[in-house]
Amino acid sequence: MSSSGRELSRRAFVGGVCAAGCLAVAGCAGSSESEPKRSGPLQVPVGDVPVGGGVVLRADQVVVTQPEPGVFHAFSAVCTHDGCLVSSIDKGLIVCRCHGSAFSVDDGSVVRSPAQKPLPTRVVQQTGDTLTITT
Template sequence: MTAPGRPLTRRAFVTGACAAGCFAVAGCASGGTEPTQARSGPVRIPVGDVPVGGGVILAADQVVVTQPEPGVFLAFSAVCTHDGCLVSSIRNGRIVCGCHGSSFSVTDGSVVRNPAQQPLPRRTVEVAGDTLTVAAATGPS
């Protein structure tokens, strides 16, 4: 730290820059979740658990289930296509990744906000009565 009116030394500048970089990295790391191995097999969820215009994130299964319109159910991988973090929330019609701020549409998984460049991969979802069944992932998400 320098006193007012004194020039900033190289050492003070480098120390401050390094500290800022550490805080930035820590901030990015705290915003999302690193994915673990997804459970295998189909995922079942009650229809009533998926709000219209939004959705739910099933982190243990690495899947997002959305209902963009009444009775229309879609499923996507919950692994962000930017850096592999799990998406962290669904708000305002967007599936949001807390790691770096990417967001995706609840209607088709397309990128709404970068840095992600690729959409979330689709998963097959079937409705049977009051239960949704999302097929197990067939390959890397």
């Protein structure tokens, strides 16, 4: 086999590995982004949202928080840095595992970069034991 034949094979191999890696990263970072989103308002039981924390609703791309008893906020779960979905809520922070950005559970503001913009807010209303979020 000539050297040009091997070089072409190497290029094909490296290109294939890079493509597979990109697909793997995209799949890990946003696998739920391909899930169908609900149409209309989202309803969440108040009891599903812990005080001092919150819940990430990946399929709906929404984060619902309760920083203090009876106070609820809702935000987009799409990180403003690179479009990954945030992964968890830990010690009063909404955390994105992709690059380490963190946002406040109180107002969605950036607490830790690389994100530069806050999470967009969503309208949340409480009726009895149910929260209704308009996305």
